[in-house]
Amino acid sequence: MSEARAQSEDELDEKTQAIVAAARKTFLSLGFDAASMDQIALTAGVSKRTVYNRFSSKEELFGAAIMETCKNLLPVNVDDIEASLPPEEVVRKLATQFLQGILEPEALSLRRIAAFEAERKPEIGKAYLEHGSYWMAKQCAPILARLAARGAYRIEDAEQAIWQLGALLTEPLHTQALMGDAPDDLSAAIDAQVNQAVTTFKKIYGA
Template identity: 35%
Template sequence: MRFPMPNDAPIGPGRPKDLAKREAILEAAKSLFLSLGYANTSMDAVASAAGVSKLTVYSHFTDKQTLFAAAVMATCQIQLPDLIFAYPDGVPVEEVLLKIARGFQALISSDEAVKLSRLIMAQGSHDPGFGQYFYEAGPKQVLAGMEALLRQADERGLLRIENPLHAAEHFFCLVKGAPDYRLLLGCAGPLEGEAAEAHVREVVGVFVRAYRL
């Protein structure tokens, strides 16, 4: 089963009040999905928690699947806004990659992200299409941004990358690594401070050496 991608833009003229309601709906949805699970979260509950009518929720998000997808995308973009994948002139490739690695490591280590990952795994056993839906709503968007950036690095002669998509996957898998696996299992806490910085610097070093000209 293939789920539709969300319409991330609010319906209507986009007045500040409309945008405020949309943000309230997203915050309420994220909180309820993570605390109650996907199946136990209703549009009525989201409307009540956001302090808006059910009709208002549906005017911004056509159904629960669309709302969930938008909540996932919003969570990712808090730590990894689209502009982070831009390649400023004159900035060393290592610095660009470090900025992305820091943002991604902070994202996957956040309490929200850990709860969301566990929710996806639990829900996926009940609905095989749910994992694909989550992937397209969140991780796929992040990979697309990284793929485009690495293609630029190759075109500018900064790195030699024959397959930018595969390289993007390698990069994020390196950042996640064993620390994220232990975190998801609940047998270790998130990397923080100097430990987190040492990890991302090591990852970027390994990645650059692998793709250096």
């Protein structure tokens, strides 16, 4: 197991952060195939050996870039949010930050790269799922479980519930944005979709 994978749930060291940032920038500007470990090392200002000491392959680097993107979708003060807001507002706040994040241009571009490459390189699709969608579900499911424990929702399987909430949140806005047809007033569209998703989720799982 590489150093980067072992550190996946921890803060990355300074050089690793630089490598992941450089990889993200290179993937976004060149695509997966054209991006090289040499170019990533050059952009990060480190040696190629340093890159390989932390990441065994370009696919692993792509996964790390996806995970760093996902980390930005969750607030750093989740505990404070849970303690200070009613359960429905907790879900609304987290849902809004999530939807705003996945509709950022760079997040959309990384999703397009993964979708384009997945058919001929299944490991790219798997990396996106493992470090993106699956990772997010595992981070967010405990939040729903805690809200259910407070009596706000009736949830037996928190991970399944988080997938259903994600489906309610993302469509059709995410697909519209991926296809280059996002509404002109994206902020208003996000608010409307979050409101609808939270209301529907409460109808399904509300106590």
